[in-house]
Amino acid sequence: MYPGFELTSVDVQQARALRFEIEEFHTAYAHALDSGQLQQWPEFFTDDAVYRITARENADEGLPVGLVYADSKAMIRDRAFAIEHTQMFAPRYLQHFVTNVCVVAVEGETIRARANYQLLQTLVDGPTTLHQAGRYFDVFVRVNGRLLLKNRQCVYDTLLIANDLVYPV
Amino acid sequence: MFNADIVIGQPGQFPKDRMDEHVEYKWPAAGLTEIPDWVYTSPAIYAREVERIFHGRTWNFVALEAEIPNAGDFKRSFVGPTPVVVSRDTDGSVHVFENRCSHRGVEFCRKQRGNATELVCPYHNWSYDLKGNLQGIPFKRGIKGVGGGMPKDFRNEEHNPRKLRVAILHGVVFASFKEDVEPLEDYLTPEILKDFEVVFKGRKLKVLGFYRNELPGNWKMYHENLKDPYHATLLHSFLVSFGLLVAGSKNAMIACPVGRHGTMAAAKPDDVASVVDESSKAQMRAYRDDFKLADPRFLDYVREFDSPWSVTMQTIWPNLIVQRELNTLGIRHIVPNGPHSMIMLWTMFGYEGDTEDMQAHRLRQGNLMGPSGFLGLEDNEAIKFMQEGVRRSTADRGILKLGGTTEGTTASLIDESAIRAMYHHYRDIMEL
Numbered sequence: 001m002y003p004g005f006e007l008t009s010v011d012v013q014q015a016r017a018l019r020f021e022i023e024e025f026h027t028a029y030a031h032a033l034d035s036g037q038l039q040q041w042p043e044f045f046t047d048d049a050v051y052r053i054t055a056r057e058n059a060d061e062g063l064p065v066g067l068v069y070a071d072s073k074a075m076i077r078d079r080a081f082a083i084e085h086t087q088m089f090a091p092r093y094l095q096h097f098v099t100n101v102c103v104v105a106v107e108g109e110t111i112r113a114r115a116n117y118q119l120l121q122t123l124v125d126g127p128t129t130l131h132q133a134g135r136y137f138d139v140f141v142r143v144n145g146r147l148l149l150k151n152r153q154c155v156y157d158t159l160l161i162a163n164d165l166v167y168p169v
Numbered sequence: 170m171f172n173a174d175i176v177i178g179q180p181g182q183f184p185k186d187r188m189d190e191h192v193e194y195k196w197p198a199a200g201l202t203e204i205p206d207w208v209y210t211s212p213a214i215y216a217r218e219v220e221r222i223f224h225g226r227t228w229n230f231v232a233l234e235a236e237i238p239n240a241g242d243f244k245r246s247f248v249g250p251t252p253v254v255v256s257r258d259t260d261g262s263v264h265v266f267e268n269r270c271s272h273r274g275v276e277f278c279r280k281q282r283g284n285a286t287e288l289v290c291p292y293h294n295w296s297y298d299l300k301g302n303l304q305g306i307p308f309k310r311g312i313k314g315v316g317g318g319m320p321k322d323f324r325n326e327e328h329n330p331r332k333l334r335v336a337i338l339h340g341v342v343f344a345s346f347k348e349d350v351e352p353l354e355d356y357l358t359p360e361i362l363k364d365f366e367v368v369f370k371g372r373k374l375k376v377l378g379f380y381r382n383e384l385p386g387n388w389k390m391y392h393e394n395l396k397d398p399y400h401a402t403l404l405h406s407f408l409v410s411f412g413l414l415v416a417g418s419k420n421a422m423i424a425c426p427v428g429r430h431g432t433m434a435a436a437k438p439d440d441v442a443s444v445v446d447e448s449s450k451a452q453m454r455a456y457r458d459d460f461k462l463a464d465p466r467f468l469d470y471v472r473e474f475d476s477p478w479s480v481t482m483q484t485i486w487p488n489l490i491v492q493r494e495l496n497t498l499g500i501r502h503i504v505p506n507g508p509h510s511m512i513m514l515w516t517m518f519g520y521e522g523d524t525e526d527m528q529a530h531r532l533r534q535g536n537l538m539g540p541s542g543f544l545g546l547e548d549n550e551a552i553k554f555m556q557e558g559v560r561r562s563t564a565d566r567g568i569l570k571l572g573g574t575t576e577g578t579t580a581s582l583i584d585e586s587a588i589r590a591m592y593h594h595y596r597d598i599m600e601l
Contacts, residue, residue, distance in 0.1 A: 058378040065378025074464035086406040161382040164546040
């Protein structure tokens with residue numbers, strides 16, 4: 001388990017309401033990425049957000065490296081910009097499937113939640129493959145009534161990556 | 170998509186994939202300015218490479234000492250495609266032996282890393298000490314009154330897994346299948362040691378984490394890519410767009426005298442505009458003086474090394490890349506996986522005593538490299554495309570004429586001398 005994401009006692013009604021709200025968040029987030037609106041992606045984060053994609057072996061050993069590592073919304077913007085304007089890669093489609101949302105802790109306007117994700121990748125000359133199986137460990141905060149990610153740790157089980165990971169998770 | 174997922178044009182379906190030992194491999198008459206496709210596609214050539222290069226008189230990277238700092242620490246690793254265990258014994262010595270139980274051939278060490286007093290094969294519980302010696306055999310003498318067991322003349326010490334020769338330099342562990350390989354420092358040569366020591370000498374490493382990926386391309390392409398400074402300003406738009414490297418900045422492509430190792434070196438210009446002339450700008454499609462990062466901390470270079478270079482990418486034959494790209498550091502361990510595939514094992518590190526800020530800075534710059542790196546993923550894509558091209562096409566060779574026919578070290582980026590030097594050595598070893 002990622003540290004800080006053990007289940008605490010959360011009011012059942014509140015957890016259900018939040019879970020629904022978080023599922024809507026994941027749906028909108030996945031839609032932005034899967035439909036290629038990469039410039040929308042940074043808008044799901046707070047200005048001081050931390051975003052990291054890392055292998056489960058790193059998470060388990062408490063190692064800090066990220067396949068993608070950003071410790072500001074500005075860096076998240078730069079990543080989106082680099083993918084859209086500087087990077088060379090074969091055309092591909094991606095689809096995110098986010099399930100098993102679990103609200104583990106609520107402290108005022110800060111919500112900690114877990115979810116599982118599957119990332120399917122389709123290269124245009126190949127089959128659709130399960131590119132990553134992973135889990136999100138998220139810290140949300142409510143800003144002007146809207147949930148934003150203050151910290152997203154994407155921890156993938158698929159240690160051996162099929163060549164590369166181009167788009168964010 | 171893994172190499173194994175290929176549907177259109179599967180490996181093995183093209184004539185070049187099926188060439189075998191009975192074919193007479195004849196290098197093009199033009200020599201090193203032409204590279205025949207079969208060096209990337211032939212299973213027979215691949216088999217010869219494993220025998221003569223990875224299992225031959227070479228030093229292969231297997232681990233960083235920082236991965237196995239304590240007595241009893243072990244790591245699953247590879248020499249060429251061959252699985253090995255790297256372990257640290259209670260006396261502090263480091264050992265490398267094949268990850269194969271002497272009994273029935275089981276690859277017995279299954280954990281990527283761990284700590285143990287002995288390693289036990291899960292099948293019949295034969296056990297090995299941290300030096301790789303066969304220790305215990307359950308029921309070796311059978312069951313009293315019932316019989317069975319090993320013959321009386323069975324001697325454990327005659328049935329150890331194959332042990333490799335080990336050499337450690339500045340915390341980097343190498344192994345060799347050949348007892349008569351030259352000393353490691355001679356093997357690396359002064360030309361290469363110089364920049365190797367900038368990263369490793371006198372500094373205790375702190376491992377920051379790992380990435381792994383399959384790259385569907387021939388293992389030599391990764392060496393070529395880092396002996397090919399020409400691609401850096403053309404493929405890697407990010408470097409150019411943000412002024413980290415441009416044609417006209419100070420560079421060198423250093424080759425060792427034998428030709429097999431190399432160091433691609435560059436000095437980040439303080440003022441990009443002053444070193445890029447109008448004609449270079451026009452040729453670098455990626456050059457944009459209007460691009461700016463939202464978080465410019467990313468481009469900072471903390472001058473922590475006694476070196477004129479801000480970037481050194483070292484190719485250490487046959488399976489190690491040492492990356493020093495500004496302040497992000499790491500090694501890549503190449504595991505050849507047949508002619509059409511390699512496994513890349515990345516270990517990223519900083520130094521013991523790094524401040525929290527410095528570590529965060531290294532992690533931020535880590536975005537340049539790895540299987541999602543601004544540069545790293547482009548190399549993976551380009552190499553995959555190259556493998557597809559050489560495997561599926563009817564043409565049978567590539568062109569290596571930048572810089573003419575010279576071999577070895579060059580100051581120009583627009584030169585392939587270091588790749589020619591590598592293939593000079595390759596042809597000698599492979600007798601091609």
